[in-house]
Amino acid sequence: MNGRKLWAVRACFLVAFISLSGCAGGESVTSLDGDKEDESESTDGDSLHEDGDVILDGDAESHGDNDDSSDGDEAEICECQEGPCCKDGCxxxxxxxxxxxxxxxxxxxxxxxxxxxxxxxxxxxxxxxxxxxxxxxxxxxxxxxxxxxxxxxxxxxxxxxxxxxxxxxACDPAWCEAGSGSCCDDETNTLRGPEWICEAETEIEYGCPDGTGCGQDVKFRTKDRHCSGFETDCQGNLGAWSNWKLFEDCMPDQQCDSDAASCHDHQFHDEIRCVGLERYYYNECNVQEEYVDTCIDADPCSVDGCEQGVCGNESYTCNGHGVCNLENDYCTCSPEYTGPFCDSCAVGYYEYPVGSGICIDNPCLPDPCNGHGICGNSTGVAICNCEDPFGGLWCNECMADAFGTFPYCYVSPSGFCETNPCFPIPPTGQEKCYLAHDPWTETTCSGTPGEELCGSIEGCGQDAQFTPPEREFVCQDAGGDFPCADRATPAVGEVVLDTLTGMMWQRTIVEDKTWQQAIDYCEILAYAGHSDWRLPTIHEFRSITHYGLDTEPTINLEAFPGTAPLGFWSSTSDISNSAQAWNIGFYFGSTENWNEKTVPLFARCVRAGINHETSGNGGSSSGIRYSLTGPDDSLVVDAVTNLMWQRSYGYGKNWGNALKYCEQLELGGYDDWRVPNVNELASLVDYAISNLASGFPGGLGSAIENVWSSNSVSNQYLPGYALVVQFSMGNVLQSEKTELCYAKCVRDLD
Incomplete structure (x- = not known):
């Protein structure tokens, strides 16, 4: 066998091999006893070993003359040929x-x-x-x-x-079993919310809301019981009182009696009163009784009068427009006047102003419409047809849908409130003053803004030194108002009403919403009995930021407990990139930024609010938001906020010098200028404008990065920073007080 190592082959394979294989080029096969019958060479290179093993290396064992052909190599024996655990076939x-x-x-x-x-x-x-x-x-x-x-x-x-x-x-707090009570919707197996009335007119009250005078009716009002939102039985709170409705119609000589819920008859007493120049008896319920007499006498040149039931007859002078004529008992009037007593305008003459008694030949001259309308006198009376955005009888007011105070009136176009503030400027919440130099710490407020010495006192003119507008956050649920501080954990159905802006806020929040998911969530939200919720604009979100807190989140936590400091979506898209939208973070005062709309952030919804957008006129606007006034148009009046602004600005000011600059400024005849607070300054931002962020006429541009506000950053870790508005982008940022930024001054419109 020449010491070669043979591969073991299974018996079945050997049998098959012997049965089917022949020696190529020969006439005989190898027998099982190892005797080779064919003397010719094999051409396939394989042969059977005498012990039944297959030699696969191509060197068949030689018999006879080729016995010494061994090359010394050993052949390897295979363990397998196939199968899931047979690698390389061996x-x-x-x-x-x-x-x-x-x-x-x-x-x-x-x-x-x-x-x-x-x-x-x-x-x-x-x-x-x-x-x-x-x-x-x-x-x-x-x-x-x-x-x-x-x-x-x-x-x-x-x-x-x-x-x-x-x-x-188990998983749906609103689930209920059909037929379990009047507060269970049997079709959907869902608890009815607090807006559902389960028992009408549960409580009834009778009263005299119009007073107890003569002829006033007896009325009643009711309260309905609502579902609680978490019980199937009718166990919720009573709703608000309904409007008063008529219970009993009292006669003119009867009086409303709330205790008896009925009309009470009145006793009469006699009193003489005047009806023109005639005198009558009246009872105490103001009901006319019998005729007494007349105050007209026979003197044609006397003024006959009746006052408080007493006749008076005085000589008259034809109202100053003529002389008494004794022959015909009437006045002879000047051409403009007519009538027995010259108390009416003659044909072709008109009373102007109305009620003055002065007759002129054209009531539209001089122009009674103040240059803002067209005067008509077809009826002999001057009537002004005012041009938008002006209104009133004489076009000296702003129309109802307009911003501003006459003559600065402005009706905004459709969509204006989505990128601009449409509510009174809210207070910042900052009540502390800070040093205007290192170490920048909290200090006593120095000086009085508006006084002459304030401009020479370091740090005078900070936001905390001005009186903020009145504002209150009122917490409500289905049962009515409740103290916000009593509930540290917000519950579903609770809202917060801002008494200044009129906006109602969702007290709870949701998380992990993309921008579109946040939009959709608020649009379909049915919450606290309302279904007109929406995602707030970035201006609206900024209105509830509390810049006076030194810890995060910078928001009133009694009204809005559980608010995260970072990442709330607003409805305001980034005008320069439609794939991004603005969000707000309640930290370091306030920080606005933009994110990809696919990023999951928090959401809080809002509804109602003071909104001056026009309706019914195709969304057209009228008037001017920013009006130029003052010497050389150096002043700008904003009709939306009723603020007057310096049109230009101060260059290269650190924060302390910016305060001094505005306090010392005398411009347009005014000396009560100040550095605006952060909410006043941010009101100029229009998020519909790209790379400028404001429609302010001059004085703001893409080159202006940061403009100072009068607010320091209250956060304990940033005592040397103040808030600025970056008008190249439109966001509120923090800047070191030593940095050189711009100063733009403001004052309240008189």
């Missing part, structure tokens, strides 16, 4: 080789079995045994848990189950 795979995946599966709930939990799965796989080509080794360890199915908010994970199981009764 060797067994080791035990570290996986031959079958997911042999055993397990479904479970490693993250919990609560509502909205996920079904997870893990598996075991089989490895090769190392001694066989078949996949018959041991099972491996369990794999890591992997998500099999994400459950909905009304579904739970159950161990052993491959899919989420619905469990709405």
């Amino acid at each position: 060797h067994f795979d080791g035990t570290d080789v996986q031959c079958e995946e997911n042999v055993e599966m397990e479904y479970g709930c490693p993250e919990g079995m609560g509502c909205g939990s996920s079904v997870m799965a893990r598996s075991k796989s089989r490895n090769c045994s190392g001694a066989s080509s078949a996949c018959d080794g041991e099972l491996g360890d369990w794999s890591d848990w992997a998500l099999a199915q994400e459950c909905g908010e009304h579904e739970v994970c159950v161990s052993g189950e491959t899919e989420c199981q619905e469990n709405r009764p």
Whole structure:
């Protein structure tokens, strides 16, 4: 055998090989006893060894003359030829080789079995045994848990189950069983909300809301009971009183009696009163009784009068427009006047102004419409047809839909309030003053803004030294108002009413919303009995920022508990990039930025509010928001905020010098200028304008990065910073007080 190592071949393979294979180029085959019958050479290179093994290396064992042809190499014996654990057609795979995946599966709930939990799965796989080509080794360890199915908010994970199981009764706080009470919607198995009236006119009150005078009616009003929102029975709070409705119609000589809920008859007493120049008896319920007499006498040149039931007859002078004529008992009037007493305008003459008694030949001269309308006198009376945005009888007022105070009136176009403030400027909340030099710490407010010495006192003119507008946050639920501080954890259905802006805010918040999801969430929200919720604009969000707090979040936490300091979506898109939108963070005072709309952030909804946008006129605007006035048009009046601004600005001022600059400024005949607070300054930002962020006429531009406000950053970690508005972008930022920024002064419009 020449010491060669043979590969072992299974018996069945050997038999098949012997039965089917012949020696190429010869007439005989190799016998099982090892005797070779053919003396010719084999051409296929393979031969059978005498002990039954197959030699695969192509060197058949030689008999006779070729016995010494061994080259000294040993042939390797194969362990296998095929199978899932047979590698390279010859060797067994080791035990570290996986031959079958997911042999055993397990479904479970490693993250919990609560509502909205996920079904997870893990598996075991089989490895090769190392001694066989078949996949018959041991099972491996369990794999890591992997998500099999994400459950909905009304579904739970159950161990052993491959899919989420619905469990709405446990997962839906609003679920109820049909037929369980009047506050359960049997069609949807959903609890009715606090806006649902489950018992009408539960409480009735009778009264005299119009007073107890003669002829005043007895009325009544009611309260309805509402569902609580968390019970099936009618156990909720009583709603507000309804409007008063008629209960009993009292006669003119009767009086309303709320205690008896009926009309009470009045006793009469006699009193003489005048009706023109005639005198009558009246009772105490102002009902006319009998005629007494007349105050007209026979003197044609006397003025007959009746006052407080007493006649008076005085000589008259024809109202100063003529002389008494004794022959015909009437006045002879000047051409402009007519009538027995010259108290009317003659034909072709008109009274102007109305009620003055002065007759002129054209009531539209001089112009009674103040240059803002067209005067008509077809009826002999001057009537002004005012041009928008002016109104009033004489066009000396702003029309109802307009911003401003006459003559600075402005009707905004459609969509204006989506990128501009449409509400009174709110207070900043800052009540402390800070040093205008290092170490920048809190200090006593020095000087009095507006007085001559303030401009020479360091740090005078800060926002904390001015009286803020009155404002209150009122917390409400279905039961009415409640103290905000009494509920540190907001509950569903609670709202916050801002008495200054008129906006109603959702007290709770939601998280992990993309911009579009936040928009959709607020638009379909049915909350606290209202369905007109929307996502706030960036200006509206800034209105509830509290710049006086030195900790985060910078918002009134009694009114808005649980507010996160970062990342609330506004409805305001980035005008320069439609894939981005503005958001606000309640830290370091306030920080606005923009994010990709696909980023998940927090959301809080708002409704109502003071909104001057026009309606019914196609969204057209009229008037001017920014009016130029003063010497050389050096002043700008903003009709939206009723503020007067310096049109230009001061260059290269640190914060302390900016305060001095505005306090010392005398411009346009005014000396009460000041540095604006951050809300006043940010009111100039229009987020519909790209790369400028304001429609202010001159004095603001893309080159102006930061303009100082009068507000320091109250945060304890940034004592040397003040708030600025970056007009190249339109956001509120923080800047070191030593930096050189711009100063733009403001004053209240007189």
